[in-house]
Amino acid sequence: MAVMSRALVTKDAVLEVKDLRVDFHTYAGDVKALNGVELTVKRGEILGLVGESGCGKSVTALSIVGLLPQNAEVVSGEILLEGRDLLRLTKEEMRLARLGEIAIVFQDPATYLNPVINIGAQITEILTSDRRRFQVELVSAGLKDFEGRVQGKPLSPALEKEGRRLRSITPSSRMRRGEVKRLAKLLALSYLRMVKLPDAARVFKMYPFELSGGMRQRAIIAMALARRPKLLLADEITTALDVTVQAQILRLLKELKEKIDASVVLITHDLAVVAELCDRAAVMYAGNIVEVAEVKELFANPLHPYTKGLLEAIPRPDSRSELKSIAGSVPDLLFPPTGCRFHPRCPFAFDRCPKVAPPLVEVSPGHLVACLLYGG
Amino acid sequence: MKGRDGDLLTVQDLHKWFPIKGGLLGKTVGQLRAVDGVSLSVMKGETLGVVGESGCGKTTLAKTILKLIKPTKGKIIFDGSDVTDLSGRKAMRLRRRMQIVFQDPYASLDPRQTVRSCLTEVMGVHGLVTSRRESEEAAENLIEKVGLNPDHLLRFPHEFSGGQRQRIAVARALVTNPDFLVLDEPTSSLDVSVQAQILNLLKSLQREFGLTYLFISHNLAVIRQVSHRTAVMYLGRMVEIAETEKIYSEPKHPYTSALVSAVPIPDPSRRTELAALEGDVPSPVNIPPGCRFNTRCPYATEKCRRETPPLVEIAPSHWIECHYDIDFPSMKRSDLERGLISGGERAPE
């Protein structure tokens, strides 16, 4: 297994995706879904991965998490999670990574929750599956609860015994199953409260179909947080929600950002959500990252013609200017355009564009573009 | 609401209730009040936007106006005449003047029909053409009007992208040369750049043919783009109807205000504290008593929980359904409770 033999290009990068190429083998031919994706996620930031349908953002997420379908092939590239190349891990190692280091939350919570198990059981299942990993949190949850219960009360011998037991558990000591289950339930409840689910104890016993869309999405977020991941991938989690519910979730994410120290990749097609929530943003088109910048910079000074077109095409709730659309449509990735994949639709395309695939270059500090207009 | 002169469509107190059957014998145990008393009017040549979240009844409203569903109560007045109970030949003539474009471009076209056949069928149904050549020419004209090529006519729906299919759906709606078009979330399933194309197309068609639109969407930004006036729908009723600009700059209903402030703005320099309305959208099966918004309204008082507010015209063409005249954002709930209502309680009419 690769140890930190790779010097991180950016010191504080949690995730680095380098030149990722993924093909899908279909009966109609090979779909060249990812064409050399380059992405960096810094520690503690919220990175927005923006693009329209078919651009490859979900494929990128699935590649990171190791959940690509059978007919997908990673042709080349590296995905470095704190220096470890995820693509070189065995299946078991990847599973463990998914358990404790990377979490992914999808768009439709109804299909990703087990309908016959209640919410509480689904979270505690995660916590009890690798007891050692979560032992520290389990014990501290138990201690918190214990201290809450004995507040200001005289200690009976039973309570004293309980307190001693709790304090004596070290990260390496063994716990009985019953004990683990009880602590896991307490910890699960605390996560449910963390995502602002009203009456966590009641929700704990409920089944997914009894919850509304927004509540289910919160439950899924709680399940993801319970794993204390280093990296959280959120794939279009607000797309299916009503606008007022979406606002609740976005506000929740903003609050959580302070509390948890995970880095978040927020995948969405909605630039407004990116503007509200993200620190940096990466724009994707037809399997390539075409522009990366801090959000303020990206909106104020978009460089790539696609980014510019996209920004001019979104209807703004605060103005009524004429919408400018981008000519043409998204290419069929069975037969992608040569060179720069955007060139058939680009108003600034010139003779080199169909010939050379532009690399992602840093044009100003922190602002990267993949366009021949800016060198490369 | 009385119709004004120049109104193409007026809807008066429209209701659509769906019976809920339950129990062993399938008795009616309740009503799903999808549309629960909607009154609005659309002027010739304008676009009225209807905005609301899921379950508010906007799609049912669209289908009821188009007479695809029979209303439970209320009247529909089109171009001066009452068309609520029309049937047979007269209904067919009405259909020529009112058309609809649906949300899902992937399912609203018969997958086994070519584009041309789809268009010429409508012509045949209404007896608009007399010869095959005529219908083919008409189809060609139409398909070019919506931005596609004549050689697209011989293809099948699955060969097109979502945006192109919506164009075909628009072409189909225009076959009979209608005056009035209901657009039910026409761009919600489309990508942003394609959405812009379709919205621009709709706007130019409106200018060219003098069309009147009822544009339904859950997306406020899109509504703002296309509508002259906007109606905000909540649980089967309109809570506010006003000029689109007013809805954004000076919303008068707490729900409108919440909706407007919940929409994220694509401009990071204006990051606001997204006002989040608590709770979930209630179900039209169980409508709260009194003002139906009271369960989520941060300003709700006892009166709101008891009495249903009437629809009142507080300014020319600005209607709202609320007991109070609240001045956002300076209003705080505590003020309301203490009776310090800026603007005051509205006097009963």
Place this chain on the structure above:
Amino acid sequence: MTRESSSSAPSKEERKSSHGFRREVRYGIHLLRKNPIVLLGSIVALGSIVLSLSSGLVVDQNSWKTTHIALRLCWNNPIVNWNLRNVYDCAGPTTYTLGTDNYGRDVFRMIILAIPLDLRISLEIVLSAVLIGTVFGGIAAYAGGTLDELILRLTDIFLAIPSLLLAIVLATILGRTLENLTLSVLITWWPTYVRLMRSQVLTEKEKPYVEALRAVGAGRFRILFRHIVPNSIYPILVQGTLDIGSVILTFSALTFIGFSPSPLIPELGNLVNQGIEFVFTAPWLIIFPGLTIFIVSLGFNLLGDGIRDIFDPRLRR
């Protein structure tokens, strides 16, 4: 106004291979390659169809009527040695590939005559059942209400009775001719198609394009027959193909039990019926006709499976 630029459309060759009929063919080939058993089954099924169409050229159509008592139940094909005590060797010059039956006829020839017969009967039954089923099912689903209830109850009654039993009863009542047997099986078979068609139409009825057609002003009949029915046909097609095999089995079972009008008729079940008596003296009589039933019906089964695989997931586009 924005125009769809022609440069955005894929080139002609690209279009051809990713859309339309070519794509279906490529998909079909891909599936066949993935699943060789389906391929095998399809070959068998198609082979029997070809045989049926050309059997007049291969074998004398009336050779089943002549009996040769002297050559009863004999075997002289050197390839297989039965190792049984009472197997007779055939007199005469001709080698009978699969031995002779109780009437001295060449079993192989009988089988070749029987396959077209069974297939024809099966097709009659399936096609009639499909016709009746789709008409009733379509009407029931589209009309709804009491008509729907009526048709459903009728279907339920028929479905509640075990099909073989019903067929036997009907055959007894109507009399033992091939036509009556065909009718008996048909009567037990049509209800499935009513159900199938009804559920398909119910689903299609709710789809947006149907609503769009109503909005445009199309009448109910036009919508039902020009739009809904063509879109509902695929599962019926699949079920029909699968059923060809099942009907052969059922029909053969009936004649096997003894409902055949005459033991001479070259029908697979009939042949097997003969063989029961002579299991130990002439096992080929049971084995080969039995195997034929098995292979032919399995072939159609696999063909039906293959068709379903091609169409089913694609329908969910």
